[in-house]
Amino acid sequence: MSLKRRVLLKRTMAGSAVGVAVSAGLLHPTSVMAAWPKAAFGADSAADAVAKLYGASDAAPSGEIQIKAPDIAENGAVVPVSVRTTLKNVESIAIIVEKNPSPLAASFTLSPGAQGYVSTRIKMGKTSNVLAVVKADGKLYSASKEVKVTIGGCGG
């Protein structure tokens, strides 16, 4: 009898987990999410993320983009990353972590008055290249820097 009870418990637990996931999905307010590039954030490779975000994947390597990030990040949950570029007419800067489950970490759309600089802190699952993709004058440029991670920041 106790065996059956275990089974029943397990089943109800599994059922409720699915329920939580579904309601979380339904909670997404579509009007708010409309501007958020879901496909780009859901992309599973860096190239795919760039393609879905910018509609083009021909980012040219550029020496005019500097990525400031630690060479070795002890804690992958908090990796400070700054991107600075001397390119003119910067429209957008995206930060992509090649080996994260969803590589696109953040994208910034800049107004004409803004300068080519953004800084934030990101999570990294493991040692990976961090890419900065800059859209300037309608063209894509990129730069990358490897960050070694001692403790990952994506798992539980």
Added chain:
Amino acid sequence: MASSIKIRAKESNGVTTIKALVKHPMETGTRKNAKTGKPIPAHHITEVKVEHAGSVLMTANWGPAVSKNPYLSFTVAGVAKGETVKLSWVDNKGKSDTREATVS
């Protein structure tokens, strides 16, 4: 409720640096509750907007890979001392917050 946002804006030689910290769990959706094994639903900021005098200075789209209690900084020209900048964020559960700061 205390605001979830801390924002500072400082002007120097015509360039204004805006720095902000937002208090937010930034849950990825891939973690599991250690006791129950249930996945913890994703809960992260999706959009951050910084406005000045009715026009948008910067919009950031964030995924779950931005760290917990996110930090953000950028620089902008043409925002003078004494003017206000406004930061607002929206997360994937539709929650939001807004705060203004005076440029110093």
